[in-house]
Amino acid sequence: xxxxxxxxxxxxxxxxxxxxxxxxxxxxxxxxxxxxxxxxxxxxxxxxxxxxxxxxxxxxxxxxxxxxxxxxxxxxxxxxxxxxxxxxxxxxxxxxxxxxxxxxxxxxxxxxxxxxxxxxxxxxxxxxxxxxxxxxxxxxxxxxxxxxxxxxxxxxxxxxxxxxxxxxxxxxxxxxxxxxxxxxxxxxxxxxxxxxxxxxxxxxxxxxxxxxxxxxxxxxxxxxxxxxxxxxxxxxxxxxxxxxxxxxxxxxxxxxxxxxxxxxxxxxxxxxx
Amino acid sequence: xxxxxxxxxxxxxxxxxxxxxxxxxxxxxxxxxxxxxxxxxxxxxxxxxxxxxxxxxxxxxxxxxxxxxxxxxxxxxxxxxxxxxxxxxxxxxxxxxxxxxxxxxxxxxxxxxxxxxxxxxxxxxxxxxxxxxxxxxxxxxxxxxxxxxxxxxxxxxxxxxxxxxxxxxxxxxxxxxxxxxxxxxxxxxxxxxxxxxxxxxxxxxxxxxxxxxxxxxxxxxxxxxxxxxxxxxxxxxxxxxxxxxxxxxxxxxxxxxxxxxxxxxxxxxxxxxxxxxxxxxxxxxxxxxxxxxxx
Numbered sequence: 277x278x279x280x281x282x283x284x285x286x287x288x289x290x291x292x293x294x295x296x297x298x299x300x301x302x303x304x305x306x307x308x309x310x311x312x313x314x315x316x317x318x319x320x321x322x323x324x325x326x327x328x329x330x331x332x333x334x335x336x337x338x339x340x341x342x343x344x345x346x347x348x349x350x351x352x353x354x355x356x357x358x359x360x361x362x363x364x365x366x367x368x369x370x371x372x373x374x375x376x377x378x379x380x381x382x383x384x385x386x387x388x389x390x391x392x393x394x395x396x397x398x399x400x401x402x403x404x405x406x407x408x409x410x411x412x413x414x415x416x417x418x419x420x421x422x423x424x425x426x427x428x429x430x431x432x433x434x435x436x437x438x439x440x441x442x443x444x445x446x447x448x449x450x451x452x453x454x455x456x457x458x459x460x461x462x463x464x465x466x467x468x469x470x471x472x473x474x475x476x477x478x479x480x481x482x483x484x485x486x487x488x489x490x491x492x493x494x495x496x497x498x499x500x501x502x503x504x505x506x507x508x509x510x511x512x513x514x515x516x517x518x519x520x521x522x523x524x525x526x527x528x529x530x531x532x533x534x535x536x537x538x539x540x541x542x543x544x545x546x547x548x549x
Numbered sequence: 550x551x552x553x554x555x556x557x558x559x560x561x562x563x564x565x566x567x568x569x570x571x572x573x574x575x576x577x578x579x580x581x582x583x584x585x586x587x588x589x590x591x592x593x594x595x596x597x598x599x600x601x602x603x604x605x606x607x608x609x610x611x612x613x614x615x616x617x618x619x620x621x622x623x624x625x626x627x628x629x630x631x632x633x634x635x636x637x638x639x640x641x642x643x644x645x646x647x648x649x650x651x652x653x654x655x656x657x658x659x660x661x662x663x664x665x666x667x668x669x670x671x672x673x674x675x676x677x678x679x680x681x682x683x684x685x686x687x688x689x690x691x692x693x694x695x696x697x698x699x700x701x702x703x704x705x706x707x708x709x710x711x712x713x714x715x716x717x718x719x720x721x722x723x724x725x726x727x728x729x730x731x732x733x734x735x736x737x738x739x740x741x742x743x744x745x746x747x748x749x750x751x752x753x754x755x756x757x758x759x760x761x762x763x764x765x766x767x768x769x770x771x772x773x774x775x776x777x778x779x780x781x782x783x784x785x786x787x788x789x790x791x792x793x794x795x796x797x798x799x800x801x802x803x804x805x806x807x808x809x810x811x812x813x814x815x816x817x818x819x820x821x822x823x824x825x826x827x828x829x830x831x832x833x834x835x836x837x838x839x840x841x842x843x844x
Binding site for chain 2: 279282283286287289290293294296297298300301303304307315316317318319320322361362363365366368369370373374375376378381385388390391392393394395396397398399400401402403418419421422424427452453456477480481483484488498499500502503506507513516517519520523524527528531532535538539542543
């Protein structure tokens with residue numbers, strides 16, 4: 277084939293795919309600035325004829341989007357802090373510390389990866405009820421406080437830390453806890469960032485569990501609130517688009533800022549399973 | 550090294566306790582729950598709870614809506630997984646092409662839908678697919694295709710959801726496949742070219758066999774994920790029209806949290822787990838079949 281033609285075909289297809297990927301997101305932003313009803317005309321406008329912040333004002337003023345944003349943020353931040361701490365501790369222990377039953381437990385964890393989370397949802401709901409955790413941030417966070425995938429990710433990374441380093445610190449008389457905090461945690465910095473962004477995105481985008489456990493409207497996260505609104509306000513397209521912008525923008529910005537760490541985690545988790 | 554033993558357990562304990570209490574115990578509880586008639590009455594008064602053996606499973610197999618939900622889910626998986634992975638593979642090959650320009654930009658752009666929230670982008674797509682005002686029908690209209698009632702016609706509702714899911718998810722596997730492609734040394738292709746292999750031959754005889762293990766792994770992961778279809782129909786079609794987009798999990802959600810038939814819904818959850826397990830194991834065997842691997 278003509279090499280010049282190949283250049284055009286490959287890059288043309290890439291431009292096409294990128295347009296298909298980004299257009300719905302850009303259109304969402306555009307429609308969110310249109311006045312009510314403006315997007316329901318033929319031909320459907322791609323850009324707003326008049327720009328208005330009215331949808332956002334209504335969302336935060338009347339619909340209570342601020343509250344949902346706060347709920348999402350609080351739940352995602354808490355889940356991230358707790359799960360990163362727990363996973364890093366456990367991942368390091370599985371990689372570098374010999375304790376009785378370690379390898380057997382690890383095998384069990386590996387096997388448990390095949391169980392879909394939904395299998396645990398109904399009984400978990402029943403368990404949390406008497407504990408008063410239904411309709412609380414705690415209830416939403418509980419299943420995300422540690423993850424088998426997170427432990428694996430840290431373990432893989434921690435295995436590359438040389439044992440000599442730990443032995444030297446031990447000979448110097450450092451306590452195990454001190455070794456963990458002052459040597460291990462800084463060395464695991466990159467994987468910590470990876471884990472944090474995975475956990476934040478996972479929690480922010482989660483839908484089914486928060487839908488089940490947070491039935492009180494005041495505690496809804498953004499996806500749960502948006503799903504409810506979209507069923508009520510089927511006609512209010514511009515308002516819904518503004519709601520989608522508020523839901524999607526924080527995670528998109530976070531992803532763009534921490535893209536390198538995210539991709540690194542995806543490949544470590546994906547390629548090595 | 551006694552202290553290492555103690556600290557090992559101490560560091561592993563918090564995560565293990567969380568996984569034990571909030572995952573392992575519920576899974577075992579769920580299995581027992583599926584053998585009971587736990588319902589709204591039991592929720593109020595546990596003494597009404599009865600052990601019913603495998604009745605829930607038997608009843609499930611006689612429920613037409615469960616079969617429909619299973620059929621819908623299998624449709625979504627059987628078409629959605631190949632379409633998504635095909636798109637991922639195509640995009641990865643394009644990105645890996647020597648002549649591809651602005652690779653980091655394209656990679657990020659194609660990946661962006663993956664990090665977005667399903668519910669939010671489903672809201673966008675619901676409008677893109679609108680019969681009258683949707684841009685998809687207007688674009689098709691400009692080349693003379695009559696408007697399609699994407700989400701309102703039971704024949705088009707599932708294809709629409711598949712289209713949406715492929716758009717949302719293909720970037721994830723694209724990155725994994727791209728990493729696998731980049732791990733192949735360029736010299737192999739050089740020698741293939743010297744031997745006179747064209748681009749098609751290079752793909753079928755070199756790239757594809759080398760990618761097979763990654764494709765199988767990615768296939769199993771995507772399959773397991775797609776069997777868990779829920780948010781898309783919840784937002785875009787609410788299971789309709791004519792129940793054409795009720796998935797197994799949607800069915801479980803409605804039985805469990807709308808009608809509070811928790812024992813019955815638990816049986817649905819385990820049935821889904823069983824199906825995912827069997828299908829994944831089947832795919833894995835296919836990968837290990839020596840006839841399928843290059844000599």
